[in-house]
Amino acid sequence: MVLQPSERHYRDWNHRRLGPWCSPTGSPAPLSCETGCGEGSWILVCRLLVPTQVSLLSMEEDIDTRKINNSFLRDHSYATEADIISTVEFNHTGELLATGDKGGRVVIFQREQESKNQVHRRGEYNVYSTFQSHEPEFDYLKSLEIEEKINKIRWLPQQNAAYFLLSTNDKTVKLWKVSERDKRPEGYNLKDEEGRLRDPATITTLRVPVLRPMDLMVEATPRRVFANAHTYHINSISVNSDYETYMSADDLRINLWNFEITNQSFNIVDIKPANMEELTEVITAAEFHPHHCNTFVYSSSKGTIRLCDMRASALCDRHTKFFEEPEDPSNRSFFSEIISSISDVKFSHSGRYIMTRDYLTVKVWDLNMENRPIETYQVHDYLRSKLCSLYENDCIFDKFECVWNGSDSVIMTGSYNNFFRMFDRNTKRDVTLEASRENSKPRAILKPRKVCVGGKRRKDEISVDSLDFSKKILHTAWHPSENIIAVAATNNLYIFQDKVN
Amino acid sequence: MLPPPFPDWLWMLSKGLKRKREEEEEKEPLAVDAWWLDPGHAAVAQAPQAVASSSLFDLSVLKLHHSLQQSEPDLRHLVLVVNTLRRIQASMAPAAALPPVPSPPAAPSVADNLLASSDAALSASMASLLEDLSHIEGLSQAPQPLADEGPPGRSIGGAAPSLGALDLLGPATGCLLDDGLEGLFEDIDTSMYDNELWAPASEGLKPVPEDGPGKEEAPELDEAELDYLMDVLVGTQALERPPGPGR
Numbered sequence: 013m014v015l016q017p018s019e020r021h022y023r024d025w026n027h028r029r030l031g032p033w034c035s036p037t038g039s040p041a042p043l044s045c046e047t048g049c050g051e052g053s054w055i056l057v058c059r060l061l062v063p064t065q066v067s068l069l070s071m072e073e074d075i076d077t078r079k080i081n082n083s084f085l086r087d088h089s090y091a092t093e094a095d096i097i098s099t100v101e102f103n104h105t106g107e108l109l110a111t112g113d114k115g116g117r118v119v120i121f122q123r124e125q126e127s128k129n130q131v132h133r134r135g136e137y138n139v140y141s142t143f144q145s146h147e148p149e150f151d152y153l154k155s156l157e158i159e160e161k162i163n164k165i166r167w168l169p170q171q172n173a174a175y176f177l178l179s180t181n182d183k184t185v186k187l188w189k190v191s192e193r194d195k196r197p198e199g200y201n202l203k204d205e206e207g208r209l210r211d212p213a214t215i216t217t218l219r220v221p222v223l224r225p226m227d228l229m230v231e232a233t234p235r236r237v238f239a240n241a242h243t244y245h246i247n248s249i250s251v252n253s254d255y256e257t258y259m260s261a262d263d264l265r266i267n268l269w270n271f272e273i274t275n276q277s278f279n280i281v282d283i284k285p286a287n288m289e290e291l292t293e294v295i296t297a298a299e300f301h302p303h304h305c306n307t308f309v310y311s312s313s314k315g316t317i318r319l320c321d322m323r324a325s326a327l328c329d330r331h332t333k334f335f336e337e338p339e340d341p342s343n344r345s346f347f348s349e350i351i352s353s354i355s356d357v358k359f360s361h362s363g364r365y366i367m368t369r370d371y372l373t374v375k376v377w378d379l380n381m382e383n384r385p386i387e388t389y390q391v392h393d394y395l396r397s398k399l400c401s402l403y404e405n406d407c408i409f410d411k412f413e414c415v416w417n418g419s420d421s422v423i424m425t426g427s428y429n430n431f432f433r434m435f436d437r438n439t440k441r442d443v444t445l446e447a448s449r450e451n452s453k454p455r456a457i458l459k460p461r462k463v464c465v466g467g468k469r470r471k472d473e474i475s476v477d478s479l480d481f482s483k484k485i486l487h488t489a490w491h492p493s494e495n496i497i498a499v500a501a502t503n504n505l506y507i508f509q510d511k512v513n
Numbered sequence: 514m515l516p517p518p519f520p521d522w523l524w525m526l527s528k529g530l531k532r533k534r535e536e537e538e539e540k541e542p543l544a545v546d547a548w549w550l551d552p553g554h555a556a557v558a559q560a561p562q563a564v565a566s567s568s569l570f571d572l573s574v575l576k577l578h579h580s581l582q583q584s585e586p587d588l589r590h591l592v593l594v595v596n597t598l599r600r601i602q603a604s605m606a607p608a609a610a611l612p613p614v615p616s617p618p619a620a621p622s623v624a625d626n627l628l629a630s631s632d633a634a635l636s637a638s639m640a641s642l643l644e645d646l647s648h649i650e651g652l653s654q655a656p657q658p659l660a661d662e663g664p665p666g667r668s669i670g671g672a673a674p675s676l677g678a679l680d681l682l683g684p685a686t687g688c689l690l691d692d693g694l695e696g697l698f699e700d701i702d703t704s705m706y707d708n709e710l711w712a713p714a715s716e717g718l719k720p721v722p723e724d725g726p727g728k729e730e731a732p733e734l735d736e737a738e739l740d741y742l743m744d745v746l747v748g749t750q751a752l753e754r755p756p757g758p759g760r
Contacts, residue, residue: 156585244588263588292596294589313589346569346600350593403597404572409590 053511054445054458057135057496060121060505095503099487102498103167103175106491109137109498110177111505112162116146118179118232120190121505135496135509141190143232146181158183164249166258168271176235178258182245185260187236187271195223241267241277248298254305261298261310268322280328281310281320296411297357307332309359309366315352317368317377335366335377337384347399347408355411360420361492367423369414372396374425374435389435389442392427394465394476407481418493426485429474430501431461447485447499447506457511566605571746573598575739 094115101110109121122140149158159182168176174191199221204210244262251258259268259280266281281298285291294313301307306322318331339348351371358367366377368385372393375385391412395402402408407428414425426432427444435442444461464473487500495510576594580586 154585245585291588291592294592296589313592346566346597346604349596349600353589353593400569403569406576409593 054497054508055455055511056453056458057507057509058137058454059449060137060139060507097487097500097503097505098161098163099165100489100498100500100505101165101167101177102489102491103177104169104492106493106496108140108167108175109489109507110165110167111498111500112145112165112179113503114159114161116144116148116160116162116181118143118145118162118165118177118188120175137507141230141232143188145179145186145188145234146184149183163246166249166251168251169255171255178249178251180246180249180260183239183242185238185246185249185258185269186234187238188232189235190230190232193229193231194225194227196226197221198224236271236274238269238274238277241269247296248310250298250300250308252300252305253303257305259298259300259308261295263294266295266298266308266310266328278326280322280326282327282329296354299357299359302359302361302363304363309357311354311357311368313353314349315354315370317354317357317366319379333379333382335382335385337375343396345399347403350403350408351399356413358414358416360416361418362420365420367414367416369412369425371408371410371412374414374423376423376437387437389423389433391425391433392431392463394463398476402481405481407484410484410486412484412486413488415488415490417490417495424488424490424497426488426499428481428484429479430483430485431463432485432488432499445508447501447504447508448483449504458508566601567746570598570601570605571743573601574746 092115094113094117096114097111098114099110099112102108103110107123109123111119111121113119119139120141121137124136124138145162146160148160150156151158161181162179163182164178164180166178168178168187170176174189177188177190179186179188199219201215201218201221202210202212238260242260242262242265244264246260246262248261249258250261256272257268257270259266260277261267261281264282264284265279267277268280269277281295283293283295292314296311296313298308298310301309307319308322309317309319311317315336317335319333319335320328321332322328324330324332339352354368354370356369359365360367360376364379365386366379368375368377369391372395373391374389376387376389377385399408412426414423416423421438422434422436424432424434430446430448431444432447433442433444444463445458446461459472462470462473463479464470464475469475483501485499485501489498491497497508499506499508573594577591577598580591580594
């Protein structure tokens with residue numbers, strides 16, 4: 013029995029900004045058995061929202077979530093900036109889906125269990141746990157406010173009944189334990205039923221406390237806090253395949269931690285120049301190899317990727333491999349460097365490839381070939397002629413993420429206008445889909461979208477100048493084994509599933 | 514909808530600028546792949562290529578300024594903007610064409626002679642701007658040594674005895690900004706164990722930059738002063754559009 017966002021959430025939650033997540037709207041899809049070509053038909057499974065004001069309006073009633081969604085959230089003014097989703101991550105089985113937001117909150121969704129009575133509900137994700145991971149902090153030494161926005165969440169592989177995840181803001185990484193409690197001890201000798209201590213002198217008999225079932229409670233507790241190790245802003249965390257260590261990367265340094273030790277970390281990469289005036293490059297993302305616990309990669313703002321082996325030396329300032337594609341002289345402009353800046357790097361599940369995202373493309377690299385990628389996919393090349401304008405409004409600095417599907421055959425990344433793109437590496441086909449309220453009816457098949465770059469615009473196409481650049485899909489996630497994807501659009505989380513025909 | 518962009522010609526010029534520079538010796542007309550550029554287009558006919566990069570330069574300076582106004586600047590954003598500024602500046606200054614000018618011209622020239630005349634003025638102003646930026650409260654760790662090097666201050670007419678900025682215009686060392694960058698990045702590098710006490714940034718967003726030596730103006734860098742700066746940098750030509758809000 014999974015906890016519904018019912019009275020418990022509403023009653024206990026008193027944070028000024030935060031309200032619980034709604035349970036999903038939309039009906040779930042039939043189970044998809046296919047993996048592979050993700051370019052099939054995608055349908056909306058559920059759209060999960062944050063009704064910020066709900067808890068204020070009605071605490072005890074059983075709220076009709078459909079009514080909430082229709083009446084409140086159509087009006088954007090009810091969604092606060094704190095609700096903007098800043099990271100999305102499935103756990104290793106895909107049973108859980110975690111999101112972090114700008115308000116420092118983590119919300120975990122759990123997949124609906126398959127049951128004979130409600131087989132049609134499989135594939136739907138419901139709220140499992142909500143907790144405040146990071147609070148806004150003030151660094152008194154530097155007179156700086158530290159944002160509570162969750163930059164990344166990474167799950168640990170499950171080793172017992174509890175779930176563990178790492179969440180980080182700009183400065184501090186935390187290890188959270190999420191566990192279920194469905195029994196509680198009753199019949200203490202020294203405490204009465206209300207928990208008050210009894211005077212031992214009044215005790216005449218002894219009894220053995222027994223465990224009695226209780227309503228399922230999901231609790232999240234911070235188990236470790238890894239702080240004070242980063243001068244600059246943390247952009248990545250990555251759990252090592254040894255499950256004992258993980259790394260955190262900021263603009264100039266990468267640190268290696270042991271999960272058990274919070275007061276010490278090893279610095280394994282340091283690109284800070286002796287003279288800061290010589291600074292021309294920063295670290296933008298980093299990840300451990302999925303199988304080799306000594307290997308990791310990190311990307312830079314100059315469009316390069318370095319692969320390092322921790323066995324070579326304690327400080328991995330000298331890379332083992334250096335991946336860089338030569339600049340295309342015909343495309344050179346003032347903005348060449350900015351658009352080459354890599355915003356995300358991901359190993360394939362096989363560990364043979366890495367995928368990088370820069371402003372206009374996604375590239376797949378073979379670890380054995382450093383001089384150029386083996387595949388390049390254009391995400392939104394029609395923006396190439398708009399770079400000046402995108403520089404002016406800072407959109408050119410947006411950091412898009414990219415993800416592999418479970419079999420490494422399809423890659424996905426986001427774009428503007430709430431569009432996201434999928435590329436099938438085998439068939440070389442691609443599709444553009446949209447995550448938006450207006451265009452998504454539950455169980456309706458998503459219609460592929462097309463951007464018109466010039467000349468006559470067809471009926472269903474949208475012209476480049478009509479794109480909404482405030483609606484950007486920066487964060488997406490793909491279920492580790494099934495064709496289920498989670499797409500974050502501002503404060504909305506869309507879950508889509510590949511429909512089996 | 515895209516926010517109000519630069520004029521169309523500016524978009525393409527920004528792309529074609531590099532190519533133009535390479536072809537400079539051959540004195541070819543603006544060789545930009547520009548199907549929309551009507552030869553009779555008034556803007557194209559009048560606007561020298563220099564203005565395009567100059568506008569980008571101004572925009573980048575504004576971004577730099579805005580970035581530094583943050584209590585904790587985004588290092589990636591800063592580095593990318595600075596590198597872009599370097600590129601723009603490198604393309605604006607013809608290689609070794611300018612003899613070192615002992616003192617900048619008394620008044621900035623009009624746009625048609627932008628490159629030749631205002632380079633010195635540009636660099637002098639840039640140095641002073643960066644010096645001012647490095648004085649923004651909360652960023653400075655120590656009294657700026659730049660002050661001792663005698664930057665010209667806001668006024669274009671001031672002498673630039675050190676010419677540290679001008680010397681760096683040469684292609685070998687590349688960047689004018691190196692001088693000012695020292696203050697720029699150094700200040701961002703604040704060790705967490707540094708015990709120096711800074712005055713907390715007042716009002717959060719509005720820094721209080723120190724003006725050049727000898728000037729005791731109103732402490733806030735408001736719009737009027739920015740406009741003045743812009744005028745100084747591009748001569749009397751106003752920007753086509755008001756500067757964007759940045760991030």
